[in-house]
Amino acid sequence: MEGIGAQVVSLAKLVMLTMVPYVLASQGTMLAGRTGLFNVAQEGVMLVGASVAFLVAYLSGSLFYGLLAAALAGGLFGLALAYFTTTLKVNQFVIGLALFFTGLGLSTLLYKYVIGVTLQPPLIPTLGDVAIPGLSRIPFVGEILFDQNVLVYFAILLSIFLYYLLYRTSLGLELRAIGENPKAADSLGISIPIYRYVTAIVGGMLIGLAGAYLPMVYTGTFTAGIVKGRGWLAIALTFFGGWAPHLIFFGSLFFAGIEVLAFRVQVRGVAIPYQFLLMLPYVATMLIMIFASKRVGIPAALGLNYDRERRTLLD
Amino acid sequence: MSELAVQPRHNVRFLVAGFVPYLLAVVAAFLAAGIFIAAMGFNVPEAYSSILFTSFRTPTAFIQTLLKFVPLMLMALGFAVPLKANKFNIGLEGQLILGAIGATAAGILLADLPAFLLLPMAILAGILFGALWAALPAWLLYRFNINEILTTVLMNFVAFSLMDYIATEVWGDPGAGHPTTIPIAPGAYMPLLVSSPPLNAGILIALLTAVVVYIYTNRTVSGYELGATGSNPRASMVYGINTRTMFLLSLIIGGALAGLAGAIEVTGVQHRLIEGMQSNYLQLGIIIGLIAKGNIRAIPLVAFFIAVLEVGASAMQRTMMIPVEIVFIVEALILIFILLADVIRRR
Numbered sequence: 001m002e003g004i005g006a007q008v009v010s011l012a013k014l015v016m017l018t019m020v021p022y023v024l025a026s027q028g029t030m031l032a033g034r035t036g037l038f039n040v041a042q043e044g045v046m047l048v049g050a051s052v053a054f055l056v057a058y059l060s061g062s063l064f065y066g067l068l069a070a071a072l073a074g075g076l077f078g079l080a081l082a083y084f085t086t087t088l089k090v091n092q093f094v095i096g097l098a099l100f101f102t103g104l105g106l107s108t109l110l111y112k113y114v115i116g117v118t119l120q121p122p123l124i125p126t127l128g129d130v131a132i133p134g135l136s137r138i139p140f141v142g143e144i145l146f147d148q149n150v151l152v153y154f155a156i157l158l159s160i161f162l163y164y165l166l167y168r169t170s171l172g173l174e175l176r177a178i179g180e181n182p183k184a185a186d187s188l189g190i191s192i193p194i195y196r197y198v199t200a201i202v203g204g205m206l207i208g209l210a211g212a213y214l215p216m217v218y219t220g221t222f223t224a225g226i227v228k229g230r231g232w233l234a235i236a237l238t239f240f241g242g243w244a245p246h247l248i249f250f251g252s253l254f255f256a257g258i259e260v261l262a263f264r265v266q267v268r269g270v271a272i273p274y275q276f277l278l279m280l281p282y283v284a285t286m287l288i289m290i291f292a293s294k295r296v297g298i299p300a301a302l303g304l305n306y307d308r309e310r311r312t313l314l315d
Numbered sequence: 316m317s318e319l320a321v322q323p324r325h326n327v328r329f330l331v332a333g334f335v336p337y338l339l340a341v342v343a344a345f346l347a348a349g350i351f352i353a354a355m356g357f358n359v360p361e362a363y364s365s366i367l368f369t370s371f372r373t374p375t376a377f378i379q380t381l382l383k384f385v386p387l388m389l390m391a392l393g394f395a396v397p398l399k400a401n402k403f404n405i406g407l408e409g410q411l412i413l414g415a416i417g418a419t420a421a422g423i424l425l426a427d428l429p430a431f432l433l434l435p436m437a438i439l440a441g442i443l444f445g446a447l448w449a450a451l452p453a454w455l456l457y458r459f460n461i462n463e464i465l466t467t468v469l470m471n472f473v474a475f476s477l478m479d480y481i482a483t484e485v486w487g488d489p490g491a492g493h494p495t496t497i498p499i500a501p502g503a504y505m506p507l508l509v510s511s512p513p514l515n516a517g518i519l520i521a522l523l524t525a526v527v528v529y530i531y532t533n534r535t536v537s538g539y540e541l542g543a544t545g546s547n548p549r550a551s552m553v554y555g556i557n558t559r560t561m562f563l564l565s566l567i568i569g570g571a572l573a574g575l576a577g578a579i580e581v582t583g584v585q586h587r588l589i590e591g592m593q594s595n596y597l598q599l600g601i602i603i604g605l606i607a608k609g610n611i612r613a614i615p616l617v618a619f620f621i622a623v624l625e626v627g628a629s630a631m632q633r634t635m636m637i638p639v640e641i642v643f644i645v646e647a648l649i650l651i652f653i654l655l656a657d658v659i660r661r662r
Contacts, residue, residue, distance in 0.1 A: 275483075293461050
C-alpha cells in the first residue's frame, strides 16, 4: 500500500495528463471564436487528427511526424471553415456540421484504407515523459508539473501565451474587437478576413493536435470511437470558460478531474453501475453551463459572418 | 395570417431553377469522390453502379431501402422543424434512443394489454420519451439561454450509457452476446404490409407524420410563427410572437419525431432494444435536413435518395471490399456542393 502523498501525486499527475486534449481543442475553439468564427466541427477534426497522427506515426515510425501531420490536417479543416464562412459567407453552423461529417467519414476511411481490417490493432509507441532537469526534482510539484510528456508542457505554455496575446498586446485587442463589433473594427481598418483566416487555421491545428493526443498518449491505436464526445465537451468548456484562455485552462483541469474520477471509481468497483459514471462528465457539463450562463459572456458577433460591402452581420 | 403562409405557385421554370443546381451538386460530388476512389485503386464505375442501383435490383434490397428510409426521414424532419426557428437539434440520436427505450419499456411492462392497445401505447411512449429527452435542452435554452447545439449533443452521450444500462442490467438478454433486451410482447409488433421480405406498417405512420408536419409548418398559425421566429427573431418579437416559446416548442417537436423513429425501429424492425441500433441516423438525418434546406416537402425525396445510397454502399462494401465510409464522404460532398451552388446563385 503506497502512502497517501504518493497517491495524491500520481492522481494529480494523471489529471494534468488528461487535461491536454481539452486545453488544445478549447483554446483552438476560443481563438477563432474571439474573431466571431464559431467552429462546430471539433469532433470531426479531432477524429481526423487522431487518424492521421496514428497512420503517419505508424508508417514513418516517428511520433513527431505524426503530430505534424495531425496539425496540418487540422489546419486544412480550419482553412476550409474560414474560406466558406469568411469568403463565401455560408452559415457557420451549416458548414461546420458539413466539415464534422467529412471528418467523421474521412478518419475511418483513411484508417481502413491504410491498415485494413486486422484481428489485432496495430500499435504505435506512446509519447514518453520528459523530465525537466532540476525542476522535476522538486518534491510533489516536480513530479506533477515537470515530469510529463511534451504536449502537457505545450498546453500550459500555450495557455499562458494566449492569455498574454489576447490581453497584453494590440494584436489581441484587435482580435477581440472583431468578435465584439466587426463593424467598428472594420471602420478602424482592421482586416477581418485576415484575422479570421489565421485564427481558424491555427485553431484547427490545435484541434487536430488534440485529436492526435488520444492515440499517442492513451491508446496507441485508432478506433472510430476514440474521441468520445471530447470535441463537443471542448466547445462547452469554451462557453463556460467565457472564451478566456485562463478560465479555459482551469476548466480543462476540472474536466480532466471528472474524467479521472469516473475512471478510478469504475476500476475500484463501487456499487454505482458504471454506466452512470460514464454519464458524469456530460451531466456535470450541463450543470456547470447553467451556473456559468449568468456569469460569463460570449463574443457578441459569435457565429455571424460579416459582409463588408453591405457592412452588416449575416446569419 | 393564413394567406401569409401560402407558398408561391411553382411553375415549370421555378422547378427547373430549383432542381438543376441540386443535380449539378450531386454530379459534382460523385465526380470528386470518384477521383478519390480511383486514387485508392478501386473500380469507380462498378462501385457507383453498386451504390446507385442495388436498391432496385432485388425486392429484398428495395424493402431494405424503405426500412432505412423511415428513420432517416423522421430524423430529418426532427432536424428540420427546429431549423425553421434557426435552432440546431443535434440530439436526434439520444432522442431516437429514448424513443426506442420508451417503446421497449411499454412492450415489456404492459405485455398483458391487448394488441390494439399495446402497440399504440408503445409508439406513444416512444414519442413521449423522445420529446422529454429534447425538453431538457429546450428548457435550458428557454430558461438560461444555453446554446442548444451543445446541450442536445451532450444528451446523446448520456443516452448511450442509459441504453447500455437498460440493455444489460434492467431487461438484458444474457443469451444475446451483445447488449440487447429481451423481446417485447408480440402484441406490440407493428403489423406487416408485406410478409416476405418483411415490410412493416411503420412507413405509413412515417409518411402520415410527414404530411402532418408539412401542414403544421406551412398551413397553421403556429407553424407560420415558427418560420418567422427563425427568419427574423427581432421582427417576430415586435410583432408579438413569443420567440423563446417557439424555440422550446420546435425542439420538443423535433425530439418527438426522433422518438417516433426509435419506436418504429423497436416495434416494427428489431422487436427489442439493441445497443447501436441508432446506427448513423443522426448524421444522415442532419445531412438530409440540410440538403433539403429545411424544406419539409423535399425531405422525403432526399431521404429516399440517401437511403438508396446507404443500402448500395453496404452492398459495395460486402462485394467489393470498398470501405462504406466512401458514401458518407459523397453525402457530405453533396451538401458542400449544394452550399456552393447557393453561393454562386446569390452572386
